[in-house]
Amino acid sequence: MGAVVRGTNLASVAINGIVISSGANEYTLSHEIGHECNLCDILNEIGSLPSNIQFGDDLIRQEWVTDDWTGGSGTGFYFRELTQSSMMERLVMFGKENFKKGDISLGNTYGFDSQGSSIHVKTGINGMDRTPLN
């Protein structure tokens, strides 16, 4: 059986719009709308990169979620035992299908972008710089 395209953002193909298959879920719709607002895919691993630069079990830390870190013991939005990798999987802009998606960060999140670079990826409200019209 062939691959099923759940959603496709066509903004980069010169046509402004989103194609969503009838079988797509709300997570895919949210993700594609995020792209229309100029947010980017974030990934928690790149298969061919050395393991020492992948996230593994590293816990979430302030420098990786700068705008979403509320600081202080017991005051963070995310619980302290959450790994960075698991946090990325919760984001609407996580670049793989995942039914745990639901969070939109306030700011950028450290992870891998779609090119395999480890950077602070535009995954949050502060990174939205387009306002799609209906």
Ligand SMILES: [Zn+2]
């Ligand atoms: Zn995407």
